[in-house]
Amino acid sequence: xxxxxxxxxxxxxxxxxxxxxxxxxxxxxxxxxxxxxxxxxxxxxxxxxxxxxxxxxxxxxxxxxxxxxxxxxxxxxxxxxxxxxxxxxxxxxxxxxxxxxxxxxxxxxxxxxxxxxxxxxxxxxxxxxxxxxxxxxxxxxxxxxxxxxxxxxxxxxxxxxxxxxxxxxxxxxxxxxxxxxxxxxxxxxxxxxxxxxxxxxxxxxxxxxxxxxxxxxxxxxxxxxxxxxxxxxxxxxxxxxxxxxxxxxxxxxxxxxxxxxxxxxxxxxxxxxxxxxxxxxxxxxxxxxxxxxxxxxxxxxxxxxxxxxxxxxxxxxxxxxxxxxxxxxxxxxxxxxxxxxxxxxxxxxxxxxxxxxxxxxxxxxxxxxxxxxxxxxxxxxxxxxxxxxxxxxxxxxxxxxxxxxxxxxxxxxxxxxxxxxxxxxxxxxxxxxxxxxxxxxxxxxxxxxxxxxxxxxxxxxxxxxxxxxxxxxxxxxxxxxxxxxxxxxxxxxxxxxxxxxxxxxxxxxxxxxxxxxxxxxxxxxxxxxxxxxxxxxxxxxxxxxxxxxxxxxxxxxxxxxxxxxxxxxxxxxxxxxxxxxxxxxxxxxxxxxxxxxxxxxxxxxxxxxxxxxxxxxxxxxxxxxxxxxxxxxxxxxxxxxxxxxxxxxxxxxxxxxxxxxxxxxxxxxxxxxxxxxxxxxxxxxxxxxxxxxxxxxxxxxxxxxxxxxxxxxx
Numbered sequence: 001x002x003x004x005x006x007x008x009x010x011x012x013x014x015x016x017x018x019x020x021x022x023x024x025x026x027x028x029x030x031x032x033x034x035x036x037x038x039x040x041x042x043x044x045x046x047x048x049x050x051x052x053x054x055x056x057x058x059x060x061x062x063x064x065x066x067x068x069x070x071x072x073x074x075x076x077x078x079x080x081x082x083x084x085x086x087x088x089x090x091x092x093x094x095x096x097x098x099x100x101x102x103x104x105x106x107x108x109x110x111x112x113x114x115x116x117x118x119x120x121x122x123x124x125x126x127x128x129x130x131x132x133x134x135x136x137x138x139x140x141x142x143x144x145x146x147x148x149x150x151x152x153x154x155x156x157x158x159x160x161x162x163x164x165x166x167x168x169x170x171x172x173x174x175x176x177x178x179x180x181x182x183x184x185x186x187x188x189x190x191x192x193x194x195x196x197x198x199x200x201x202x203x204x205x206x207x208x209x210x211x212x213x214x215x216x217x218x219x220x221x222x223x224x225x226x227x228x229x230x231x232x233x234x235x236x237x238x239x240x241x242x243x244x245x246x247x248x249x250x251x252x253x254x255x256x257x258x259x260x261x262x263x264x265x266x267x268x269x270x271x272x273x274x275x276x277x278x279x280x281x282x283x284x285x286x287x288x289x290x291x292x293x294x295x296x297x298x299x300x301x302x303x304x305x306x307x308x309x310x311x312x313x314x315x316x317x318x319x320x321x322x323x324x325x326x327x328x329x330x331x332x333x334x335x336x337x338x339x340x341x342x343x344x345x346x347x348x349x350x351x352x353x354x355x356x357x358x359x360x361x362x363x364x365x366x367x368x369x370x371x372x373x374x375x376x377x378x379x380x381x382x383x384x385x386x387x388x389x390x391x392x393x394x395x396x397x398x399x400x401x402x403x404x405x406x407x408x409x410x411x412x413x414x415x416x417x418x419x420x421x422x423x424x425x426x427x428x429x430x431x432x433x434x435x436x437x438x439x440x441x442x443x444x445x446x447x448x449x450x451x452x453x454x455x456x457x458x459x460x461x462x463x464x465x466x467x468x469x470x471x472x473x474x475x476x477x478x479x480x481x482x483x484x485x486x487x488x489x490x491x492x493x494x495x496x497x498x499x500x501x502x503x504x505x506x507x508x509x510x511x512x513x514x515x516x517x518x519x520x521x522x523x524x525x526x527x528x529x530x531x532x533x534x535x536x537x538x539x540x541x542x543x544x545x546x547x548x549x550x551x552x553x554x555x556x557x558x559x560x561x562x563x564x565x566x567x568x569x570x571x572x573x574x575x576x577x578x579x580x581x582x583x584x585x586x587x588x589x590x591x592x593x594x595x596x597x598x599x600x601x602x603x604x605x606x607x608x609x610x611x612x613x614x615x616x617x618x619x620x621x622x623x624x625x626x627x628x629x630x631x632x633x634x635x636x637x638x639x640x641x642x643x644x645x646x647x648x649x650x651x652x653x654x655x656x657x658x659x660x661x662x663x664x665x666x667x668x669x670x671x672x673x674x675x676x677x678x679x680x681x682x683x684x685x686x687x688x689x690x691x692x693x694x695x696x697x698x699x700x701x702x703x704x705x706x707x708x709x710x711x712x713x714x
Contacts, residue, residue, distance in 0.1 A: 032080075036051050076098075079102060101125055108132035115139075126151065133156075139154070143166075193218030211235035231255055253697075402474060456570050470530070474487070519555055533701075542616060629681060684712060
């Protein structure tokens, strides 16, 4: 009887405890507590302040994301994102029991120890971001037991050992980033061509030795930069790398590579920085010829037939002197003839060396004054030849058409109505409607630089030679000691900044469709690529931003304001002539103000004294891409859907991709209506991320970017 009573007593206790068992923490939550206990911090540390073991589920804890899985009563943990918290501790092996864990982001902490082999029991892992810690030990061969692994970034740690051959089993791997470790040994061959989905490979700043594997050229999905820099790789560069996509940039700096750089395929698109600090490398694009080729040329010269040598020896010194004198006399005679013809033409023009409908200058004494050329070209030899400068009026100048198909009269320009379009440190811009109804854009540069005429004209003529459908065309210029004007095509549909945000700075209600944005992106890339690669001076724009991308009625982009910084420097002196211009329509401009720094500029462009480079333009173009994709301006505070301020658009996007946030959280909501464009939007995001790399040498060239963008949506 007593035994029966004791049984009933224990059953009653169990029934009393049942509600507490019902609210106990889920198995995934208990596993996560092992991470909290592995961190050498007080248990009330802010990052773990809401990790409460009395909660039924961890899905509301900081850094934890969950989803509901059919067949399970509780949500399952799919993401752990605790980065940049300076956590000091180790990675617990218990995390490998999270069967549905897809993303593990513990980067930029102070974690130590090795990567536990048991972690790879979490077979649902797709992304593993552990960079920026102090992890040691070797790379576990079982890492490729993860069948869905796509992103592996273990850079900036202290990992040792060699790359395992088992990497060939990572069939779905897209990004392999192992830079800044202590990995050593040879790069394994026979594995790279199997990685058909690899788009990013960075093995830089390690201790790898030996040759570059031939099958690296089989990475046909690779984009961005193949980075093998700062290692101890040796031998010749395999020609197979030329089989990589043309959009891939090489970074093979600071190795022990030798021999001649191949000239096939993708090698033709590489700059010299890709091969620097390899003392035994030679050939284009390095300014170091290969000794073998020069030696062979010398040998061929030394082995020339004796008959040729005898012929060269057959010319006596006297005969050589006679031939030289005859040549000099011939050149002198030709020179005299040219001078005579020139002065005859000059006299027939009344003392003015320009052609066209109208000429000003030339007095009865035959002295040349300031010459105004309309619908023609100035003869540079006649430039201000009047030595009696006191006869010149203070404000006389010349109007020169630099485009043969453009016709304009000075009186027409003086009488035309002018409307202010904008004002900046590069001068005031006006819309001027000529008598024939054709509008032009006139930029007033400044009032100084009266003694720098030759310098001004040289710069203007260089700008005038740039002719591309996506670049604003210079038609004419006006120069006077007190007034400098540039006359360009008027682009009728405003600029990209207004198209995106409206003239009030607020988002445009109509918005731009994805096809329109892609058209703007491609056209701008083509124009910049032309400036960088094909223009006579290989210009650096230096100020790429939406307000400098003008749009026509078909939303084709036209890049403006290139080459103006030098002209503004020439003209930004004290004024010498008052009264304005164009019938008094132009307001008097006291000085040229430099534009404030903006967030479109590359990091190195914000350092005073640095000289502009084309990679500055690449970074700025990347920020413009991000603005087109997100609808957020880097000059304002980019905000997320939760209205949290993110002051740096580039960092915000990079963080979003690292944490694998949904694309809908980052993309402009207007574009979400165009479901078909998702793949194209994602492709342009990757291009923008490549453009905005912090290291300018890693950024691709505009030519490669343009070719890559042209493939999107085609």
